[in-house]
Amino acid sequence: DQQVKQNSPSLSVQEGRISILNCDYTNSMFDYFLWYKKYPAEGPTFLISISSIKDKNEDGRFTVFLNKSAKHLSLHIVPSQPGDSAVYFCAASASTSGTYKYIFGTGTRLKVLA
């Protein structure tokens, strides 16, 4: 049973436009969310995170939005650049539960077209 779901396996966006990657979760205990980015033949690298006490976190071109009532988060990349082409993983944790685990989604492959 996937507790973290990324329902779009792939997304193509034109350079300069906005990329929106979506993630849904089912466990109401999750209170911390992250996005990792993965290039081919490399390990995932941390991109941005958000705590459940916030509904938005911004870092340069990357913004993560959290809608707790809908159990949904999204990553916005504006403007998209060809170097953003990668697989993006959404992850969640119940940081106060003592389990210290991140639950990852299946990933969304983003392709930014020049």
Place this chain on the structure above:
Amino acid sequence: DAGVIQSPRHEVTEMGQEVTLRCKPISGHDYLFWYRQTMMRGLELLIYFNNNVPIDDSGMPEDRFSAKMPNASFSTLKIQPSEPRDSAVYFCASSLLASGTDTQYFGPGTRLTVL
């Protein structure tokens, strides 16, 4: 720092053979995680260690899988006997803490193919 180091980068083996994957975490990190990436299930946590002690192995799929961490700078994930459905990319990650908000740093992964 060199980051998390994994070896081998690629492993091709035949069904029934023993496979050993290796990981060197970032120096000073107290937590080490083993993940498996597949298309269907994404990144799955298999097991994690704190100060060389296994804390949670609930993600280990079967008894064919075992992991050890004999010291702070080395861990192994062993599959014996291997099966074609074990084919995946296996990642090792480490973190300074495992607070549920601490950044995990991943190695480049080992791509395992079991024929």
